[in-house]
Amino acid sequence: MTYDIVIQGGLIVNGDGAVEADLAIQGETIAAIGLDLSGRRTIDAAGCYVIPGGVDPHVHLQMPLAGRVSTDSFLTGTVAAACGGTTTVIDFVTPQPEQPMLEALTRRQAEAAEVAVDYGLHMTIPTWHAAAEERLAQVPAAVEAGCATFKLYQAYAGMMLDDVSLLRALLAVAQAGGGVVLHSETGPVLDFLRAQALAEGHTSPIWHAHTRPARLEATAVHRAAELAYQAHCPLYVFHVGCAEAVAEIVAARLRGVEIYGESCPHYLLLSAEEHLDGPEGHLFVCAPPLRSHEDQDALWQALADGDLDVVSTDHCPWTRAEKTQPDFTQIPGGLPGIEARLSLIHHFGVAEGRLSLSRWVALCCTNPAHLMGLPGKGVLAPGYDADVVIFDPEREKTLGVDSLHEAADWTPYQDITVQGWPRTVLLRGQVIVEDEAYVGQPGQGRFIARHLD
Amino acid sequence: MTYDIVIQGGLIVNGDGAVEADLAIQGETIAAIGLDLSGRRTIDAAGCYVIPGGVDPHVHLQMPLAGRVSTDSFLTGTVAAACGGTTTVIDFVTPQPEQPMLEALTRRQAEAAEVAVDYGLHMTIPTWHAAAEERLAQVPAAVEAGCATFKLYQAYAGMMLDDVSLLRALLAVAQAGGGVVLHSETGPVLDFLRAQALAEGHTSPIWHAHTRPARLEATAVHRAAELAYQAHCPLYVFHVGCAEAVAEIVAARLRGVEIYGESCPHYLLLSAEEHLDGPEGHLFVCAPPLRSHEDQDALWQALADGDLDVVSTDHCPWTRAEKTQPDFTQIPGGLPGIEARLSLIHHFGVAEGRLSLSRWVALCCTNPAHLMGLPGKGVLAPGYDADVVIFDPEREKTLGVDSLHEAADWTPYQDITVQGWPRTVLLRGQVIVEDEAYVGQPGQGRFIARHLD
Amino acid sequence: MTYDIVIQGGLIVNGDGAVEADLAIQGETIAAIGLDLSGRRTIDAAGCYVIPGGVDPHVHLQMPLAGRVSTDSFLTGTVAAACGGTTTVIDFVTPQPEQPMLEALTRRQAEAAEVAVDYGLHMTIPTWHAAAEERLAQVPAAVEAGCATFKLYQAYAGMMLDDVSLLRALLAVAQAGGGVVLHSETGPVLDFLRAQALAEGHTSPIWHAHTRPARLEATAVHRAAELAYQAHCPLYVFHVGCAEAVAEIVAARLRGVEIYGESCPHYLLLSAEEHLDGPEGHLFVCAPPLRSHEDQDALWQALADGDLDVVSTDHCPWTRAEKTQPDFTQIPGGLPGIEARLSLIHHFGVAEGRLSLSRWVALCCTNPAHLMGLPGKGVLAPGYDADVVIFDPEREKTLGVDSLHEAADWTPYQDITVQGWPRTVLLRGQVIVEDEAYVGQPGQGRFIARHLD
Amino acid sequence: MTYDIVIQGGLIVNGDGAVEADLAIQGETIAAIGLDLSGRRTIDAAGCYVIPGGVDPHVHLQMPLAGRVSTDSFLTGTVAAACGGTTTVIDFVTPQPEQPMLEALTRRQAEAAEVAVDYGLHMTIPTWHAAAEERLAQVPAAVEAGCATFKLYQAYAGMMLDDVSLLRALLAVAQAGGGVVLHSETGPVLDFLRAQALAEGHTSPIWHAHTRPARLEATAVHRAAELAYQAHCPLYVFHVGCAEAVAEIVAARLRGVEIYGESCPHYLLLSAEEHLDGPEGHLFVCAPPLRSHEDQDALWQALADGDLDVVSTDHCPWTRAEKTQPDFTQIPGGLPGIEARLSLIHHFGVAEGRLSLSRWVALCCTNPAHLMGLPGKGVLAPGYDADVVIFDPEREKTLGVDSLHEAADWTPYQDITVQGWPRTVLLRGQVIVEDEAYVGQPGQGRFIARHLD
Numbered sequence A, B, C, D: 001m002t003y004d005i006v007i008q009g010g011l012i013v014n015g016d017g018a019v020e021a022d023l024a025i026q027g028e029t030i031a032a033i034g035l036d037l038s039g040r041r042t043i044d045a046a047g048c049y050v051i052p053g054g055v056d057p058h059v060h061l062q063m064p065l066a067g068r069v070s071t072d073s074f075l076t077g078t079v080a081a082a083c084g085g086t087t088t089v090i091d092f093v094t095p096q097p098e099q100p101m102l103e104a105l106t107r108r109q110a111e112a113a114e115v116a117v118d119y120g121l122h123m124t125i126p127t128w129h130a131a132a133e134e135r136l137a138q139v140p141a142a143v144e145a146g147c148a149t150f151k152l153y154q155a156y157a158g159m160m161l162d163d164v165s166l167l168r169a170l171l172a173v174a175q176a177g178g179g180v181v182l183h184s185e186t187g188p189v190l191d192f193l194r195a196q197a198l199a200e201g202h203t204s205p206i207w208h209a210h211t212r213p214a215r216l217e218a219t220a221v222h223r224a225a226e227l228a229y230q231a232h233c234p235l236y237v238f239h240v241g242c243a244e245a246v247a248e249i250v251a252a253r254l255r256g257v258e259i260y261g262e263s264c265p266h267y268l269l270l271s272a273e274e275h276l277d278g279p280e281g282h283l284f285v286c287a288p289p290l291r292s293h294e295d296q297d298a299l300w301q302a303l304a305d306g307d308l309d310v311v312s313t314d315h316c317p318w319t320r321a322e323k324t325q326p327d328f329t330q331i332p333g334g335l336p337g338i339e340a341r342l343s344l345i346h347h348f349g350v351a352e353g354r355l356s357l358s359r360w361v362a363l364c365c366t367n368p369a370h371l372m373g374l375p376g377k378g379v380l381a382p383g384y385d386a387d388v389v390i391f392d393p394e395r396e397k398t399l400g401v402d403s404l405h406e407a408a409d410w411t412p413y414q415d416i417t418v419q420g421w422p423r424t425v426l427l428r429g430q431v432i433v434e435d436e437a438y439v440g441q442p443g444q445g446r447f448i449a450r451h452l453d
């Protein structure tokens, strides 16, 4: 048989093993993995890894926040994602106080019209929706519409759910067959500590970390895990940044909670001491805050051991101007990072010996696809979507505002030289990145309806 | 030298060892422990244990609750305590919304005028006081006045503190050099579960346990421990009733929290299955609820190993009539038990091989005196108050409404025959129980100002 | 392209995932996994699992022991293996006192001339070889010849190595790039306990278990693990039968030891109480002995969690006559089981919900191939040997002497009805079992030279 | 009553608490602890701690070893002990190959005729005695004669017991109601590593540590603990020097083994890096070897937490000349230290905040007396032996060959200034040290027959 496309001579790496073989694509789908396959078009992958398109389950594109909008649009952000080897992202829908979930979903999908890669949406349940039974009654329809996961917060005014609201939301989601993704911090106590710090005249960025102690991140995880247990709801903890939170996830799992955790490159590579307390500390404000080198070690270990399951980016860029504020409490939180994820984790994880090749793929592609209920994603096997990355492990690339496609005027990874970068990227059988250049069409991505097993 | 009183020939048991010797008293004070001491009055203790007067750090005498008052007055309750070998109790002051702490203290002391044994008072910080900085500002004065410990609640409308209020109260107490004693349950979630159960038509007493799952007791301990850590405040957890809460105490201690825990005879000896779900289940409603046999085993083990520190009674009696209510949420919570504590723990602990003799004394006398900052109590040594119990380990006694001095018309321990009972009890050098009969004077007890190390 | 053989319509299950696709074979090798593949011969696998040929890393065929020879020859044993879906076995070479390892290897290979499936050989280092430096000097040549793993014993006269011999052997193996497979029991102490039991008149089979306490299995693992750590030698523990030994393996791994463990169906399914102490207890003597139901649960959990890595059979059959002896110390140890392994683990593991489908394949095929250094085995992927089993998960089969191909006149699994059985088996592209009947040729199997990564 | 002696005005410290009171002595015995006691002789202890005479359960006085004898005689060693506040020591009897235990005991008692403090003797069971049933049959007579504890070795030719001999000895001791004290190292493997190191030309003292890795100390503890469990024999581990061995003791205790552990000042205060690898490294050879600073921290923590029970000295002095040898394997092992134990542990433990006052007394006095079955020792209470130390916590003393009474011409603690030193010491009511000067009579000490509970 002659296939549409055959990727030849690479090492095909899945989340659980690797094989030297060719990969054949027919239409939008992977048709075969085999020896000596032939296609109308062949792409040479000799010396490269052939991996599933990356899945980033946690991004914030053109996100409105207090009158600003996060720097990357759906278009610029997903072009950057594509160039970095990510072919599916999951963003958020946040319904307004009186807005039904499905209406908010439709609007958000409209905003994403020009998306360059496939995408899904988490449905946020803000304070106002969690407070009203009739709004929680919309949860099954949202699940039906492909929002398999619901974003809950334990921090931030307007979003924050107290224990009872959290439990009610967890019950509603569990009953509808969905799952919860959680921003887990002990919000009210942090607000108290922040006010206290400001009152004492502390304004510098490092106080962002001082007022968000790691133990209060961990204890938030603990209580959410116990409520998830009561509700029989799967719980996925966003942006785990410290050893203490990892320990709570592991302990909860042993107590029978269905719980998962992700970390992000900035928690693995940046630290409070070096960055938040550095000369441009204000740029590095994100929540939970950057932590210590010991935490970095613990996170890498947890990713390697299976205590954490995913590396996402929590991509949420703001410009230098927006990041410059009178005190740490006014700085919009979030860092850019959507493009370099696969490469950073390859370089600091695989090349530096912390992760196996397969674990890298598991963390960045297979696990997020599986845990987020993305059908056809995250695996290179016949019948799966032909989202494929040809990753050159020898390519050296220096990261920076100029070399990246992200819209912000800064990057936390400026001037870092990484080993390994995607050469070619396919989205459902179409080449969208060729020789590191974006060659796709805006709007080529699709909304992917997600459903948990 | 000839002493006022010499107790001869007993085995003097302290919290950390025992010695066969005489004990001499001069005035209100222990003067010596030695061989062949002589006194103007001698009391024969041959075949008996000579132990420090019991300290019960958690009792509710003539406590107002929703228009009722708990059954035992300060007089009847402390006479029962004395007959059971307890010479110091700690009760509570609960200031009204607009009432200053010191004023409430003075009133409560007035109510306790006829007390038969020495007593201290925990100062409650209700919701209304925790909410107002100027009322938290009264904490140092309360410490000064001898209320070294403050009662906080994580449950019950009117009393319940949310995380921020809890932290603020802990900070205020820590700063004043006090400590916190805590009713630890995840109150808001329990209220939700209770309402849900009622709505589903569940009214029977066992639903009191079903709607207060052990894991939600444990998670309350977890969060309180972490807030106490932030506040650098010593935390003493009242009425620990389940293995999960013990585990959280142990884990918190390993994380550097200064935390202590008590259990009570009813958690050690009664169970949800047998009692709350039994024919008179309504009588056995208390919070946290009775648990399982496995929990009983875990609690005994924790008391033996040092994971828990104290056995108190949480004595809070109501009459059969008051306990009879249309549904489980309307039953006033609490069980009587002030009198038989020493004897029950001796029988089921020491005689049945779960505790050593010294551990029994540590749990019932020495540790509560030490942890509650009671000067001169809990130890038999020169210079300490001559609060002494001559306990006959061979005496068999059948417990029941007739044999006990408690005021309620029922007891959870009806018809249990225990081995070991106090024969003679001295309060600061005065015999107040002789041959098991109360021979003291109402009002003989004193308020003991307490101060932590 | 048209392949030699295409297996159509099955669920292709590997150790880490499953996909619905066709599998194509060219010559001895898997050529492709894909959709709609076409071949000169097609085999219908609809409704079936298509899995890698089973790998049994621990069998004893025609093994000489004290004047007897174990019941299955290389031919009968491997035909039984083939019928059960196992296409590679690893047996043993045991050099005589004066015999060089390579000479012993050649002789053993000659004995295996009629083998029906592929096979490897562990090289035993008996007491006499470990005692002599010049014999340990033969280790590199044995590695070179494809014996990547060396069998050491901590029990049995003639085989048993004391700590120093064990360390010296571990050092020699590690230096040659090999690995150790270990019979781990505290042999000398067991011999003492056995002699003591006999002296006290205990002869019945259950005393085989009484004199081999689980804790002495575990402590042998502990000490071997520490010596392996000193020698930097990978250690694979044979026939783990108790929770205590699992715990030692887990703990050793956390201490940095490269350690792996296998269990066997009889430890998972049979117990000392039911079988060794049953009416035909003598049949069930093996070492380590059968344990308790609690141990069974712990072993299943360890297999599911990754604490244990492999299920082998330790197939070592003796006839009823040979098993009938005057006392438990004279019974030749070992049970048959080579044929039903895949099916038993499918039935009691997968069908009863203890293991996932992929974990079953990992334990029985992928992991033993990988850990034993078998190239081309244990995975269904292009380039691997076309050792394939078409396993019908709905087929019900009643095990017994009549339905199995093993040579012994009894089986521990008599009259057990399992769900799931291999319908068709291919060895390197050749069908050797068709419709459950053996259709291969004696001698079709090959010696596989093994090399660890 | 007027007592013979009253010690006035000190803080009486026991292993579990302290009280300000007087201590009265009548004859050889403590008669009372009380306020305002009067005696024919009074000793002022104002500002001092009054503690039980120290108990050192592990000393080697005039010990023959390979043609040498350890430097301190029973007289010089016990005078030094007395000056340091130790009033009871336990030394060893080692029967010769053909010598009955009781005969060896009598001879050793004769050698100890001039002892200055009370003493006990551990009965060693050397290889030759463990090998012969008729010699193990002497164990009950040794217990009867007051040797409640038996010294076993897992290292050293002539002493070393293999697993079976160890088990047989443990069984014999347990059956006789005795206990085992153990030198726990993996002897045969250490001998192999030492020979290997010598063969590679390593002779310097630090190789003493390199060839005795901590993990092989720990694994010896593990195996001995398991054999002790089989034998139901209490096990007391001598000279625990590393974190790994502590962990094994803790784990064994959790598995139900009755196990105790001691450490020694040199493991707490000296390190391999600083001392064994220092300019006079040969002086610091002892077994197990000195370890790391991390191990020191772990040992202090274990002593504070109750994971270890005792601080002994393993006093075993050799002269500088004897310590000077061509290679590390020829250096006689052991360090002096009998005199400064109480003071070193007070200074580095209590004064530096690692141990409470009571824990210091528990470790140095109460626990060794209790665990070694010494009647009347280790506690200040009526009826106990009047072995009393008046310890001045403010006294500063610089340790050194000149200030100490030990016979060796060096001390590991040369020029260390400690805070706290014994001013006055009484042995059974007789002052034997006054104002830091020895004023007793040689031979004043008695052999104390010991019996475990």
Ligand SMILES: [Zn+2]
Residues within 6 Å of the ligand: A183, A238, A239, A287, A288
């Ligand atoms: Zn977030």
Ligand SMILES: [Zn+2]
Residues within 6 Å of the ligand: A058, A060, A238, A314, A316
């Ligand atoms: Zn986010």
Ligand SMILES: [Zn+2]
Residues within 6 Å of the ligand: B183, B238, B239, B287, B288
């Ligand atoms: Zn309460």
Ligand SMILES: [Zn+2]
Residues within 6 Å of the ligand: B058, B060, B238, B314, B316
């Ligand atoms: Zn209460």
Ligand SMILES: [Zn+2]
Residues within 6 Å of the ligand: C183, C238, C239, C287, C288
């Ligand atoms: Zn074996």
Ligand SMILES: [Zn+2]
Residues within 6 Å of the ligand: C058, C060, C238, C314, C316
């Ligand atoms: Zn075997």
Ligand SMILES: [Zn+2]
Residues within 6 Å of the ligand: D183, D238, D239, D287, D288
């Ligand atoms: Zn030793």
Ligand SMILES: [Zn+2]
Residues within 6 Å of the ligand: D058, D060, D238, D314, D316
């Ligand atoms: Zn020694």
